Amino acid sequence: MLWEYTATELIGMLHRKECSGKEIINDVSIRANDVQPLYNSYITLRSAADTASDTICKADECMTLSGIPVAVKDNISTKGIRTTCASRMLSDYVPPYDAFAVERLRLAGAYIIGKTNMDEFAMGSASDTGFFGAVRNPLDMDYSAGGSSGGSAAAVAGGAAVLALGTDTGGSVRQPASLCGIAGFCPSYGAVSRYGLISFASSLDRIGFMGRSVSDLKLLYNIINVRDSQDVTNFSKKNSAEENADIKGLRIGIVKEFSAASADSDVTAAVNAGIKLMELSGAVIKSVSVPSVSLAVKAYYIISSAEAASNLARYDGVRYGHRAENFKDLRDMFVRSRSEGFGEEVKRRIMLGTFVLSEGYAESYYKRAMAVRRQLCTEFDEVFRECDIIAAPVYPCAGIRLGEKTSSVKRYAADIFTVPSSMAGLPAVSVPCGKNSKGLPIGLQLIGGRYHDDRLLEAAEIFEILRGDDYGRA
Secondary structure (H helix, E strand, O other): OHHHOOHHHHHHHHHOOOOOHHHHHHHHHHHHHHHHHHHOOEEEEOOHHHHOOHHHHOOOOOOOOOOOEEEEEOOEOEOOEOOOOOOHHHOOOOOOOOOHHHHHHHHOOOEEEEEEOOOHHHOOOOOOOOOOOOOEEOOEEEEEOOOOOHHHHHHHHOOOOOEEEEEEOOOOOHHHHHHHOOEEEEOOOOOOOOOOEOOOOOOOOEEEEEEOOHHHHHHHHHHHOOOOOOOOOOOOOOOOHHHOOOOOOOEEEEEHHHHHOOOOHHHHHHHHHHHHHHHHOOOEEEEEOOOOHHHHHHHHHHHHHHHHHHHHHHOOOOOOOOOOOOOOOHHHHHHHHHHHHOOHHHHHHHHHHHHHHOOOOOOOOHHHHHHHHHHHHHHHHHHHHHOOEEEEEOOOOOOOEOOOOOOHHHHHHHHHHOHHHHHOOOOEEEEEEEEOOOOOEEEEEEEEOOOOHHHHHHHHHHHHHHHOOOOOOO
16 A cells, blocks of 8 residues: 555655556545545545646656655644635634745645644643544554644544654654654755744744654755745755764763653653663763753743734634624624633633733743743753753653543643654654653654754764664554
8 A cells, every 4th residue: 555655755656657647636535535534643634636747747746755645733824725724713714824834845846644633722732622622643543642733743644645744843743753653854844934834822822843754854844945035934954964863972861850740661761772772872861951941941931922923813703713602792703702711721822921911020921931931042052062862752751641630731741752853943853762661652852953953864874774663554
């Protein structure tokens, strides 16, 4: 079955004329329709009629992604394809334009197969807060695919897409990639244009990539890491050849404060085994300290909620989004529209963000959180003078059981391994490194210095080759 192959493998098969682009698209589309009732990985899955569009007619041309089906998270704008952010508030929204990242995919010949399910407005960690239901993990459907990019991870892991775009604000590409046993990459902040990304927290949001191999991530990154004048935070920077990673002598930092955080014994064992494998292959392991890690999660939820409250203020039933049918006056329309349109988690974060920005509290909360963020950036800069990359777990456990009652505070605290690099704008990648006692996959997180995305991806690819196992097949 063609849906079982990586993008890199399929491109090689296309070049050798062992298959055609139309055959790949048809095979993956059939698979996606077959498994959609099981995984619920898509909100909008394109129909058979779309498969005959002029996009497919170009599938056999010599473009980088000709004939490769790519799934796009449903908070990234796609011209003519519904984009909902998994929210009732935007359930009927069809963008009139493509996000820059999607435009780059189309120029490379990719087929946009559909829009993937997610946590509402990317707020959550189990893809269970959205209006369209929870996403199930293809490797064990009693478990969540993770979040907020759970639909993208499940689509790739389950063969319902070859590649996928997700978004990462505090770990939302890396965590579901880890839980679904695939590779996930969050680039440096600004490396990929955010034009067309529907904002949650603008200073943290990043478009990231998912695939079954690190070479697939490199393929996507090289296509989309192009300067876009529509995003003032965007840059295009390629590392020079002398910065390329080599496992011999590669300095890998182990953050003391991560070691103090609680992770399951299976996760700790798998991550340590992955680090040991690199050490035996010639890497140098160094203990480093990032003291502000202990404050990162608290600061993150203050900053991200404040930005969410600001960004989501536009959805009021007048200018954007769902409008209530029955209301007494203008104020009542605002209240009812927002109450009906937003889910519980989004409301919780809007209220928290409004509080920390309010008069009398901004000094105590928001400004202190920003000070923590600046300190984190300084500490990471110092660490990367001593080492080339940092190795850490992605998530404290290997799975989130669907329907499990967990407090919001406990879920927020579980972001301890991914949030610090997000706050500092650093690139980070999740690569499968083992499984727990129930057979659920575990990811190893590698974090790179700011703007050293290429070096990080090369180090991740070396580890993947050393590991030699394949966890991304459902």
